[in-house]
Amino acid sequence: MKVYIxxxxxxxxxxxxxxxxxxxxxxxxxxxxxxxxxxKKLSLAVGTGWASVYALLVxxxxxxxxxxxxxxxxxxxxxxxxxxxxxxxxxxxxxVDDVLWFIDNCRGSILAREARKKRVQQVYIxxxxxxxxLASNPEYxxxxxxxxxxxxxxxxxxxxxxxxxxxxxKMVYYAIRKPGDRRLVNIEIPIPVDTRxxxxxxxxMVVEASxxxxxxxxxxxxxxxxxxxSKKTGIPVLNLDSLLWLTGWTPRDLSLEEARRKVEDIxxxxxxxxxxxxxxxxxxxxxx
Numbered sequence: 001m002k003v004y005i006x007x008x009x010x011x012x013x014x015x016x017x018x019x020x021x022x023x024x025x026x027x028x029x030x031x032x033x034x035x036x037x038x039x040k041k042l043s044l045a046v047g048t049g050w051a052s053v054y055a056l057l058v059x060x061x062x063x064x065x066x067x068x069x070x071x072x073x074x075x076x077x078x079x080x081x082x083x084x085x086x087x088x089x090x091x092x093x094x095x096v097d098d099v100l101w102f103i104d105n106c107r108g109s110i111l112a113r114e115a116r117k118k119r120v121q122q123v124y125i126x127x128x129x130x131x132x133x134l135a136s137n138p139e140y141x142x143x144x145x146x147x148x149x150x151x152x153x154x155x156x157x158x159x160x161x162x163x164x165x166x167x168x169x170k171m172v173y174y175a176i177r178k179p180g181d182r183r184l185v186n187i188e189i190p191i192p193v194d195t196r197x198x199x200x201x202x203x204x205m206v207v208e209a210s211x212x213x214x215x216x217x218x219x220x221x222x223x224x225x226x227x228x229x230s231k232k233t234g235i236p237v238l239n240l241d242s243l244l245w246l247t248g249w250t251p252r253d254l255s256l257e258e259a260r261r262k263v264e265d266i267x268x269x270x271x272x273x274x275x276x277x278x279x280x281x282x283x284x285x286x287x288x
Contacts, residue, residue: 001210014232034070038077045081055175059168067108126155167192193219200248
């Protein structure tokens with residue numbers, strides 16, 4: 001079956017998510033996203049600039065993990081913070097050494113360890129200027145996120161819509177965004193389509209496919225659908241990704257009714273329960 005956008009559902013889901021809006025999603029990130037909390041822990045330990053560089057490098061090796069994504073980022077934050085408890089790194093050489101050490105010491109990266117190390121070295125050599133700028137001026141990200149993504153893609157020799165590359169933007173954003181900061185990052189990059197975003201795309205029916213794993217293998221329709229939804233709702237792609245990451249696992253791991261109740265519980269952290277219930281009932285309409 002071909003993977004394609006369901007235009008009617010894009011409009012319906014856009015109208016639905018407009019009810020939430022971007023600022024409630026910022027609250028959800030701070031309250032519920034363990035990845036955001038892990039990067040705040042790292043930022044406190046080493047400073048925002050260095051944390052953004054660690055986040056960038058670890059993002060680029062976040063594939064084929066033998067643990068859940070939230071466990072992976074807690075592993076990174078805990079190990080690197082512990083290694084840096086005496087002082088922040090003196091320079092990029094020490095940051096790279098820390099990430100290589102982390103690869104050897106986190107069980108999530110048992111597979112393809114040498115490939116991960118090679119990728120870190122490749123980015124250190126090919127995108128060093130980006131790393132240096134972020135380390136000294138992490139605010140650079142807010143007006144240059146697209147440049148960062150394109151530079152990394154060019155360095156790695158991959159398309160700039162690939163999941164691991166665009167995921168980097170989200171994690172750098174998490175590293176530099178302080179709790180309570182309500183600035184929006186309206187950047188033209190596609191959403192990183194992992195299994196959660198693919199399941200959300202399938203369950204919400206904004207994308208039609210034979211199953212959600214087909215969307216993982218062919219992500220471009222989902223990326224285009226969520227880009228349209230972002231424009232229609234005013235919710236930046238990075239924040240849409242946060243919402244889908246927090247809720248998109250539910251139609252896969254739970255029955256449809258249980259999934260809706262869980263999504264209602266999640267949204268009730270930032271909005272009235274009755275509104276959260278209506279959104280949860282209308283957003284996810286089939287199991288993955």
